Amino acid sequence: MAQLHVSLPADLQRYVEGRVSAAGFTDPADYLRVLIERDQHSYQADVRRVRLLVEEGIASGIVDREPEDILDDIIADIRNADD
Template sequence: MTQLNVSIPPALKEWIDSRVAEGRYASASDYIRDIIRRDQDSINAETEWLREQIQIGLDSGVSDETPETVIENVIARRKQRHGLG
């Protein structure tokens, strides 16, 4: 395993130490690895969601509406959702 040294402020070190002291993590390194894995999972989920949304858009075909009409409709729906219109 490779090693990485980082500098953190005392408050963050205390936070890490408290998480380790709770017993869920064996060490500060274990805690940091878990945070990084969770971040990776989050990014992967967001990327998958974005790909799905792009595919939905591609599958929906080409609209006959003008760009101005599309924007006006989006604004009107937003106003309606927020009780502004």
Template structure:
């Protein structure tokens, strides 16, 4: 596991220590990792939302019916 050092003002260091004392985190590293994981999840959700909105705004939709699925299956099996 890689190491990263960060500097915190005293007020934030005290807050982190307080959170550790009143939570399931065993040390500051656990707490910071949890914050980063939560931020990463939010970031990925934002990326997904942007991709979905881009798809919605990309033009007229195509109907998905039995013929669509048949064509897709034929392409997947190497047909045209």
């Protein structure tokens, strides 16, 4: 396993130590590993979501109207639904 050495200011070091103790991590490396894995999963989920939105947009076809007209229709639909 590769090693990574990280320097932290004293206040962050105290925070990490507190989190390790309070959350039951085995050591700061375990805590950091979990944070990185969470970030990785979140990033991958964001990429999947954007790809699905792009695919949905492509599949919806081309609209031959001005964006302002489409927004006006959406706003009108919302107002009519409230009545």
